[in-house]
Amino acid sequence: MSLLVVGSVAYDSIITPQAAADEVLGGSATFFATAASHFTPVNLVAVVGDDFHHQDIAFLKDRKVSLEGLQTAPGKTFRWKGRYLENMNDRETLYTHLNVFETFKPELPLSYRNSPFVFLANIGPELQYAVMQQVTKPLFVAMDTMNFWISGAPEPLRKILSVVDGLIINDAEVKELSGESNIFVGARKIQAMGPSTLIIKKGEHGALLVHNQSYFYCPAYPVTLLYDPTGAGDTFAGGFMGYLAKIGKVDDASLRWAVVYGSALASYCVEAFGIAAIRDLSAVDIQKRVDALTAMTRLPA
């Protein structure tokens, strides 16, 4: 089944303790769509400037990502520059130039409106809500958010949360959004705000799925070379939603497997700058990490 993503397309400049990269293709919708494209056709809604590179258009088309919803506006594409500290967990933003993204209004082409699977990447909650008003009877809608919106736009955030099925966020955001230091107590409070399904990303500590009353835990793949964490969260979401859309149903079993596929994709993402490590993955590559992850929690009878 088809999968809609609304988010950002950007050029990222990244400095890590080991290396640096200038203006590589990034943005939440890019990472998401690239990861998800290994499972299912993706309908992308985003905006780029008139400086967007032809080869990046060609790449996305090649990955069978529909660009009918990609707006081109006069001006420059969204740019972000950041530096990772020695621990590779903390980072400082050197600049964020929203450029054409500043006035982005998501508009869904008619052909996108009946997408059964929808992912609202980390954009303003009002924009996320505007997308919901354009989709018709989706089967499963998941969203991302961040501390900026949790503290800066609590009311619009509550409004969008009340109408989505799933929320994919990290553990620090769970604590901030719920006001609870215990992640399990916090998860219950967030479920009461709307989403019955929470996917809580804990970086090197894996990911926790809370689905109604049930918990599922997937460890992180033992990555020994953490090269660039940028986009790992959106890549996780892309693998997760891509798998669900491919399977075409949302029950406890498929959600569990979706977390494993999301984790597998994210483990590749961090091994190179930008989308370099996920753009050309084969089904065998993905299966290899899925198998390794399932072996990590296997309990013999």
Next chain:
Amino acid sequence: MSLLVVGSVAYDSIITPQAAADEVLGGSATFFATAASHFTPVNLVAVVGDDFHHQDIAFLKDRKVSLEGLQTAPGKTFRWKGRYLENMNDRETLYTHLNVFETFKPELPLSYRNSPFVFLANIGPELQYAVMQQVTKPLFVAMDTMNFWISGAPEPLRKILSVVDGLIINDAEVKELSGESNIFVGARKIQAMGPSTLIIKKGEHGALLVHNQSYFYCPAYPVTLLYDPTGAGDTFAGGFMGYLAKIGKVDDASLRWAVVYGSALASYCVEAFGIAAIRDLSAVDIQKRVDALTAMTRLPA
């Protein structure tokens, strides 16, 4: 099979943001033996002062813990007082009075020397080594350590590490001992120092078993009321080693299950002060949490 533990027996005073307890029975050997006693007979080696309470002796005997190796020395029993900060992870030590523990020399009664399973709790590496010279052909020896010995006694620590089978430590200690920020790289370096089996405790993030080349991950049980973390690590070790000693073999499958049993015991430990929540557990109580933990990583075919 029988299980030997060498460690401390103490009276702990604990302050948490919610409550406080004065002079409750604690110490690494106490937590370990109480947890392990649910699985197998335990041989305990430690020292107490002449102020040690009769009812605590009676309790340990009641749990089928052999006290033939419990020395009584003139003076006071080891006392520790600590305060947990709001996050319940960080704590400050208010005092440590070693008392009779200061001159503790582990001496194994003859009947203990052929214990097939041995746990060297967190005591000085020279004392741990002295124990190894008194045991005859053990099947599996595991040890604990801490930052104090990693930085303060690196040579004796290397010596004991080179002769044990397993090391049970937390993730921060893995980083400190290996000098590696990546836990998987660090684990390989520590395996090269001796122990082929590492059990890395990550608190609320679960526990990672590294056994030769294989990884196993067990999540933490979703505890919603973290009351007192004191002793959780030793309780984990007691459940882990107790299960192994009960099964009587050390292969990949039994090590994996042992991590699950250790996690189950530790999840109870933190729900009350001292050993209050683990002293009277039934087999059904333990199985309930083991089942919950296995359900958390179950992947339907």
